[in-house]
């Protein structure tokens with residue numbers, strides 16, 4: 001069983017065949033999908049999908065590309081949306097100095113505010129960080145999150161920083177890039193960190209792995225990511241599948257909360 005830890009199925013790339021694909025995904029072994037919000041609209045759409053499909057869970061948050069339009073009251077909107085049971089994290093949030101679609105100071109401001117929100121709600125965070133390693137790390141440390149930390153999605157930093165994040169209780173998100181020939185640094189990261197700290201993700205519709213690089217990505221391609229991690233770590237694909245499945249549940253699902261629901265039913 002596969003745990004898809006990061007996808008954007010609200011993307012219009014799926015408008016033509018979303019229903020058909022969602023029918024097929026469980027048949028292909030995809031047990032859970034975390035559908036990621038990237039602004040208020042896609043956060044809302046994520047929740048709609050989670051309401052409709054039992055295997056889909058949602059996150060809500062505003063991506064660094066889009067924080068330029070963010071207003072104070074939008075934090076309230078996020079807070080309201082996060083109250084829904086199947087919202088399992090705040091994200092994706094973070095810093096992107098590569099594209100810098102929003103000014104750096106604005107990115108930092110709203111990253112801080114959304115980290116605060118996650119802490120208040122005791123939800124883990126889904127972090128996007130591109131060419132902003134140090135600032136991302138510093139702001140996360142400054143936020144002093146609770147026990148449920150989160151994931152550094154589509155990790156692109158150094159081995160040392162990955163170890164620092166793991167030390168702090170974070171998971172490292174590994175996607176299609178791991179299958180690319182030039183992904184030397186990322187392969188070293190995967191080699192150096194324990195399997196118990198890796199989540200697998202597609203970031204669909206983006207970043208399809210080899211042999212589908214450049215095409216539309218979907219969760220059925222997670223198998224290529226599993227195979228590559230298995231080769232790097234010298235274990236079986238089954239072991240990678242099982243470990244990343246357990247890790248996904250551990251990170252995204254509040255076991256205590258679920259147990260208390262079960263307790264209520266008895």
Ligand SMILES: [Zn+2]
Pocket residue numbers: 006008036092203
């Ligand atoms: Zn994403």
